[in-house]
Amino acid sequence: xxxxxxxxxxxxxxxxxxxxxxxxxxxxxxxxxxxxxxxxxxxxxxxxxxxxxxxxxxxxxxxxxxxxxxxxxxxxxxxxxxxxxxxxxxxxxxxxxxxxxxxxxxxxxxxxxxxxxxxxxxxxxxxxxxxxxxxxx
Amino acid sequence: xxxxxxxxxxxxxxxxxxxxxxxxxxxxxxxxxxxxxxxxxxxxxxxxxxxxxxxxxxxxxxxxxxxxxxxxxxxxxxxxxxxxxxxxxxxxxxxxxxxxxxxxxxxxxxxxxxxxxxxxxxxxxxxxxxxxxxxxxxxxxxxxxxxxxxxxxxxxxxxxxxxxxxxxxxxxxxxxxxxxxxxxx
Numbered sequence: 001x002x003x004x005x006x007x008x009x010x011x012x013x014x015x016x017x018x019x020x021x022x023x024x025x026x027x028x029x030x031x032x033x034x035x036x037x038x039x040x041x042x043x044x045x046x047x048x049x050x051x052x053x054x055x056x057x058x059x060x061x062x063x064x065x066x067x068x069x070x071x072x073x074x075x076x077x078x079x080x081x082x083x084x085x086x087x088x089x090x091x092x093x094x095x096x097x098x099x100x101x102x103x104x105x106x107x108x109x110x111x112x113x114x115x116x117x118x119x120x121x122x123x124x125x126x127x128x129x130x131x132x133x134x135x136x137x
Numbered sequence: 138x139x140x141x142x143x144x145x146x147x148x149x150x151x152x153x154x155x156x157x158x159x160x161x162x163x164x165x166x167x168x169x170x171x172x173x174x175x176x177x178x179x180x181x182x183x184x185x186x187x188x189x190x191x192x193x194x195x196x197x198x199x200x201x202x203x204x205x206x207x208x209x210x211x212x213x214x215x216x217x218x219x220x221x222x223x224x225x226x227x228x229x230x231x232x233x234x235x236x237x238x239x240x241x242x243x244x245x246x247x248x249x250x251x252x253x254x255x256x257x258x259x260x261x262x263x264x265x266x267x268x269x270x271x272x273x274x275x276x277x278x279x280x281x282x283x284x285x286x287x288x289x290x291x292x293x294x295x296x297x298x299x300x301x302x303x304x305x306x307x308x309x310x311x312x313x314x315x316x317x318x319x320x321x322x
Contacts (some may be wrong), residue, residue, distance in 0.1 A: 029288035029304070034281075058292040080282045
């Protein structure tokens with residue numbers, strides 16, 4: 001069965017939307033396997049107005065998931081407050097050595113293109129309060 | 138006669154409780170009548186031996202559980218007993234269910250529980266260097282003690298300033314030797 005034919009929310013690999021990640025560390029701390037590692041630094045933007053305040057933001061340096069440790073529980077995806085993590089149905093990403101299963105941010109970001117649209121709502125479901133892209137029912 | 142009734146008749150006061158619960162019925166039996174309980178279950182049709190395992194009850198010792206079912210799986214029960222923490226031991230069930238031998242080996246290896254009468258309790262799954270009885274709750278999980286918790290990093294604390302509260306990994310007991318990048322400070 002090709003990834004596109006698999007049922008919705010198939011747990012193949014985890015995709016990262018880097019622009020949505022705020023380095024809140026929730027996924028790292030909730031992961032039961034300790035398989036997510038994040039490095040970051042703080043960047044400060046000077047105040048643009050007189051008597052304004054400097055703004056500081058966390059900038060992601062490293063985001064890695066070790067799929068050799070991951071047990072595909074999906075807690076990181078559930079806990080992410082900004083939907084930076086998604087299930088992709090792609091499952092053929094094994095490699096010749098265990099370190100090939102450590103996906104750094106560039107590889108995690110590439111999975112985003114394989115994330116399917118949300119499945120259509122059930123006919124009797126209440127209207128979607130927060131519309132997202134959905135595949136036709 | 139149902140499996141539960143058969144065990145009740147054979148054990149009398151040796152059947153301490155029947156837990157209806159949500160899953161299959163659980164028969165708590167005294168450890169001295171462990172084999173008799175399994176024999177009575179088998180005599181009532183529970184010829185299918187599914188599994189035997191244990192779990193750690195802390196100061197109360199260990200619970201040993203066997204799951205058996207009738208051949209059509211119309212009735213299945215858990216038979217459970219308790220053994221003490223010091224030199225835990227139980228009579229072997231291999232005389233009733235030959236397939237229990239593998240499970241007793243594994244339970245012996247993982248919990249250090251002896252099964253009197255089972256001649257083949259040699260190690261099954263673990264290497265010689267593995268910790269003894271790793272599924273006991275007082276066994277330190279080396280992977281949790283040797284590796285720093287990746288969640289300890291504080292993203293707003295890149296300058297090495299002292300923080301108000303050190304984040305601790307959930308689920309790791311306080312008395313474990315938790316490794317940490319900042320523990321020397």
